[in-house]
Amino acid sequence: MFLTEELNRRLSEITTIHSLEELEHKTGEVHAARLPIGSLPDCTEFSIPVLVGEGSEPGPTLLLTALIHGVEIGGYDVIRRLIREEIDFKKVRGRVVAVPIVNPFALAVSNRFTPQDSADLNRVFPGSANGTLSHRIAHTLVEKIVKHADYVVDYHSCNPPSCVFTIVDAEGSAEVQEKSMGMAQAFGAITVAPSDKTQGTFSGYLSSVGKPVITPELVFSRRFDQLSSDAGVIGTLNVMKYLGMIDGQPQELLGTPPFKRGLRYTALFAKTGGFIYFSKKVTDHVEKDEVIATIRNPWGEVVEEVRAPVTGMIIAYPMAGNQALTTGDKIAYFTSDF
Ligand SMILES: [Zn+2]
Structure with missing residues (x-):
């Protein structure tokens, strides 16, 4: 009460x-x-x-x-x-x-x-x-x-x-x-x-x-x-x-890649539906066309090898929070030099 x-x-x-x-x-x-x-x-x-x-x-x-x-x-x-x-x-x-x-x-x-x-x-x-x-x-x-x-x-x-x-x-x-x-x-x-x-x-x-x-x-x-x-x-x-609103020295962020100027953002969308298995981790550096994951069908066979669209770093595998993919789902975000 x-x-x-x-x-x-x-x-x-x-x-x-x-x-x-x-x-x-x-x-x-x-x-x-x-x-x-x-x-x-x-x-x-x-x-x-x-x-x-x-x-x-x-x-x-x-x-x-x-x-x-x-x-x-x-x-x-x-x-x-x-x-x-x-x-x-x-x-x-x-x-x-x-x-x-x-x-x-x-x-x-x-x-x-x-x-x-x-x-x-x-x-x-x-x-x-x-x-x-x-x-x-x-x-x-x-x-x-x-x-x-x-x-x-x-x-x-x-x-x-x-x-x-x-x-x-x-x-x-x-x-x-x-x-x-x-x-x-x-x-x-x-x-x-x-x-x-x-x-x-x-x-x-x-x-x-x-x-x-x-x-x-x-x-x-x-x-x-x-x-x-x-x-x-x-x-x-x-x-x-x-912005001069408070005093003090800037503090470093922990456990996350630090700022770097001039990075391009690229999103990769799924072509094929299925279950996705990753061979690269978030924050890994990848070369363009390197395989980052494979997609398997309901019978367990590989239907697609997913390749990095750019040379850069993987910053997220968002996939709508789901490792089961539908065509058009966002697979990964990358940063790369312009
Ligand atoms: Zn949002």
Whole structure:
């Protein structure tokens, strides 16, 4: 009984806001708020959670976002640790705005996509005020939150086996790309720049409107992973040091390949369905056309030898978390020199 009352009391203290200006900004403190989006069939209102950590001196606004994809819960843990444990806002220049659950609907059904419109929220930015639910979430985030941000870290996760890596968009002005790459270098994980443009991504939108952004890919879906959570926390504190928001020397990330400038990102998709067996590990160096895996059919015979499309390093075997493949599944991600 006590727990429920205490929980209700705490929840009632979380302010519903319609813009960040509505928050009373007490310096050195963390404010919890919710931003309404709409309502369910039973008229229950729904909102997205927002945390604002207000520094004690002027400085930039860093936006942290997680769970645009409903299974990628690692970023929630990084944000929680940063805001509730790691950062002393009395010593911060500027402020940190965090949206730990951008897509609560996809999270509720443990899916990448928004169930109401089957859309990938990370393909509809900047969204629309009159669109389906995913478009409205994107629009609310852009209009109410993003316009206050100077820099953005958007956490995602990749299924294991994978290592922590950072994606920097090849969109936006040279200045935005350079600043984003500076953030990625400060974060400290191996960093890739996709050569192809994907329409409607949050990071692509941010880059196009002049906001530097990095997308760290943590490890594991649906579960927290200590090593990548640590990397997310240390990496983000490194970014805050780089942006002059906190003092201190950058710390090295453990157990993950370090930053290297100018790496290309290549995804390899399955041609043949079947069961995949790997002959190379994540972080192994491979030569172009080297066999990295074999695919076997239901009768146990090899139907395909999977070859590396580039000379470089394997950074993930995402495969939708499943070693049974269907044509078109993502088998592996690689980094290689341009
Ligand atoms: Zn994602």
